[in-house]
Amino acid sequence: MSTWAYDGTAMVGRQLRRVRNNPGLAILTQTMPITMLLFFGYVFGSALAVPGKEYRSFLVPGLLAATAAGGIMTGMFQAAADSHRGVMDRFRSLPVSRTAVPLGQAAADLVVTAAGTVPLLLVGLAVGWRVEGTVPEAAGAMGLLLLFRFACTWIGIFLGLLTRSEDAAGQLGGATFVLPLLSNAYIPTGNLPGWLRTLAEWNPISAVTTALRDLFGKAPVPRGAAWPVAHPVAGALAWSAALIAVFLPLAVRRYTRGEG
Amino acid sequence: MTTTYAVLSEGLAKRFGTVRAVQGLDLAVPQGTVCGVLGPNGAGKTTAVRLLTTLLRPDAGSARIAGHDLVRDPAGVRRRIGVTGQYASVDGDLTGRQNLRLFARLHRIRDAAARAAELLDRFGLTEAADRPASTYSGGMRRRLDLAAGLLRRPDVLFLDEPTTGLDPASRKQIWEAVRAVKEQGTTVLLTTQYLEEADRLADDIALVDRGRVAHTGSPSHLKALIGSYAEAVVADTDLLVKAAGVLDRLTGAEPSLDRERNAVGAVTTDPTLTLPRLVRELDAAGVPLLDASLRPPSLDDVFLRLTGHLADSKEPAA
Numbered sequence: 001m002s003t004w005a006y007d008g009t010a011m012v013g014r015q016l017r018r019v020r021n022n023p024g025l026a027i028l029t030q031t032m033p034i035t036m037l038l039f040f041g042y043v044f045g046s047a048l049a050v051p052g053k054e055y056r057s058f059l060v061p062g063l064l065a066a067t068a069a070g071g072i073m074t075g076m077f078q079a080a081a082d083s084h085r086g087v088m089d090r091f092r093s094l095p096v097s098r099t100a101v102p103l104g105q106a107a108a109d110l111v112v113t114a115a116g117t118v119p120l121l122l123v124g125l126a127v128g129w130r131v132e133g134t135v136p137e138a139a140g141a142m143g144l145l146l147l148f149r150f151a152c153t154w155i156g157i158f159l160g161l162l163t164r165s166e167d168a169a170g171q172l173g174g175a176t177f178v179l180p181l182l183s184n185a186y187i188p189t190g191n192l193p194g195w196l197r198t199l200a201e202w203n204p205i206s207a208v209t210t211a212l213r214d215l216f217g218k219a220p221v222p223r224g225a226a227w228p229v230a231h232p233v234a235g236a237l238a239w240s241a242a243l244i245a246v247f248l249p250l251a252v253r254r255y256t257r258g259e260g
Numbered sequence: 261m262t263t264t265y266a267v268l269s270e271g272l273a274k275r276f277g278t279v280r281a282v283q284g285l286d287l288a289v290p291q292g293t294v295c296g297v298l299g300p301n302g303a304g305k306t307t308a309v310r311l312l313t314t315l316l317r318p319d320a321g322s323a324r325i326a327g328h329d330l331v332r333d334p335a336g337v338r339r340r341i342g343v344t345g346q347y348a349s350v351d352g353d354l355t356g357r358q359n360l361r362l363f364a365r366l367h368r369i370r371d372a373a374a375r376a377a378e379l380l381d382r383f384g385l386t387e388a389a390d391r392p393a394s395t396y397s398g399g400m401r402r403r404l405d406l407a408a409g410l411l412r413r414p415d416v417l418f419l420d421e422p423t424t425g426l427d428p429a430s431r432k433q434i435w436e437a438v439r440a441v442k443e444q445g446t447t448v449l450l451t452t453q454y455l456e457e458a459d460r461l462a463d464d465i466a467l468v469d470r471g472r473v474a475h476t477g478s479p480s481h482l483k484a485l486i487g488s489y490a491e492a493v494v495a496d497t498d499l500l501v502k503a504a505g506v507l508d509r510l511t512g513a514e515p516s517l518d519r520e521r522n523a524v525g526a527v528t529t530d531p532t533l534t535l536p537r538l539v540r541e542l543d544a545a546g547v548p549l550l551d552a553s554l555r556p557p558s559l560d561d562v563f564l565r566l567t568g569h570l571a572d573s574k575e576p577a578a
Contacts, residue, residue, distance in 0.1 A: 010365045018353040021392055086349030090408065093313050093343040095335055096366050258315055 004097035011104020019112055025077065029070050030116035033063040034123050040186060041127055053128040060124040061212035062185030064117065065205045068149040071109060073176045075156020077169040078105055084164050098256045106153045113149050132218045141215035144236050148208045151243035158251040184229065185209045190222055201226035204243070207235035266291045266416045266447035269323035272311050281307040283471040285321065289449055294442050296462030297451040300563070304471035305451035309420045312449070313343045326415040342414035344405045344422060352394030356385050356404050359393055360411065367412040379407040383437065399430025406437055417441055419450040423457060435461060455562060469567045484529060486557045486565050490538055491525035493551035500524055506545045510538070
């Protein structure tokens with residue numbers, strides 16, 4: 001096994017053990033969307049003109065994408081905690097491949113996310129959401145979702161290494177909660193004023209949400225939408241690839257250089 | 261025979277913005293010895309260790325650690341060193357055993373589990389091995405951290421203030437561990453704020469002041485240079501003057517009077533001036549003593565003597 005793969009595997013093991021020993025954050029971030037599905041789906045859903053069941057089906061892909069974007073917060077929190085408490089220095093003083101530590105964190109996060117998504121999908125099915133696409137389409141949707149999560153985690157790892165502050169990560173947690181509000185995750189963007197609609201549709205969460213609605217539910221792509229939403233699968237892939245291309249090298253560079 | 265140096269640095273420098281944390285660090289630590297880097301908070305000790313362990317990249321200067329060039333071959337350096345930070349750098353979310361197994365795996369140790377168990381046993385952590393490290397006491401964490409630094413039997417072990425904030429019993433355990441490490445032939449570089457610690461552990465002491473090595477020498481050399489502080493406490497002012505005369509004669513140094521405490525003291529570098537002799541001489545001169553002491557110099561004394569300013573003055577050097 002090559003160096004980084006060996007080190008990366010050890011780091012994945014570490015992250016998973018860490019989550020098992022201290023599952024608080026993982027449980028919180030994965031149960032939050034279920035609460036929101038029930039709250040939005042029944043409370044807001046009753047106040048909307050759309051039938052409740054239809055809104056809940058609309059909501060599930062949006063919540064999946066929004067939760068994936070939460071990778072920014074989780075990634076930042078873990079990287080900041082490691083830097084702040086000196087564990088990162090320990091890793092950096094070891095003869096370990098430079099990419100292995102952040103890569104291990106991002107890869108372990110994917111495992112936790114994949115497992116954590118299952119309860120949301122089950123609750124979604126229970127409240128009326130249905131998978132209408134083919135099996136390959138549904139698998140593709142899951143793949144897109146995890147790819148987007150992976151991209152978001154790298155943003156978080158970079159920010160965590162940059163700030164070295166768990167407090168800042170906590171505060172950013174609030175900000176990542178706002179990001180999906182400015183997308184089509186919870187509301188259709190068709191009725192928004194022009195500039196706000198453009199902004200919301202260029203939000204990466206919108207492309208991912210639309211792609212999930214398209215692949216899982218055969219939902220028609222909204223008319224007159226911005227390019228990433230009008231071509232949701234290509235848009236979601238492009239957004240994820242772009243984010244990874246920017247933030248993975250930045251995070252690895254930051255990790256290699258340390259604070260100085 | 262030529263001396264082989266496990267750590268040899270020349271002119272290492274690092275600045276953070278306008279603060280020159282380390283400016284021209286020259287260190288030469290012979291293989292198999294313990295070097296104590298002694299200095300107050302803010303002297304640049306931690307930055308020096310971070311530079312020498314590849315955690316920071318120097319702005320200037322060079323160093324060889326266990327034969328590997330610090331700047332050109334940091335990976336080579338990392339393979340030969342062990343590092344224990346000032347703050348226990350283990351993962352609090354993992355148990356002690358999981359921590360050591362992980363670090364052992366990353367060190368490419370074949371039987372990571374066995375090596376982890378061996379070190380847990382050696383540092384008295386077997387009982388707590390399967391509890392998260394976040395539940396450990398300060399001393400236990402520091403021991404776990406030290407164990408992590410020793411997994412691969414390093415050529416050079418760096419310890420950054422290994423006992424700061426520890427209770428005396430834990431401190432003793434760490435000291436014993438450091439001596440055992442030295443016995444096995446490992447070179448140790450430790451930083452400390454405690455003169456006593458450097459005195460007990462180090463073969464050589466490098467006194468660091470404002471990011472530079474201000475003085476180097478063996479502990480006895482440093483102590484001889486600085487001397488001890490002889491002090492007598494008496495009942496009234498008349499006796500104080502009398503005692504001052506005796507101290508003047510014994511030490512040859514100008515005694516300093518503390519009239520509030522009726523205490524008089526003077527610095528001595530005379531090895532024959534022991535506490536019994538001090539008491540006998542004062543007694544013979546007809547000075548009834550309330551208290552007498554002959555104490556080793558404090559870090560403040562050392563600094564005042566060797567750098568000309570107090571250890572706690574922190575204004576950055578120009």
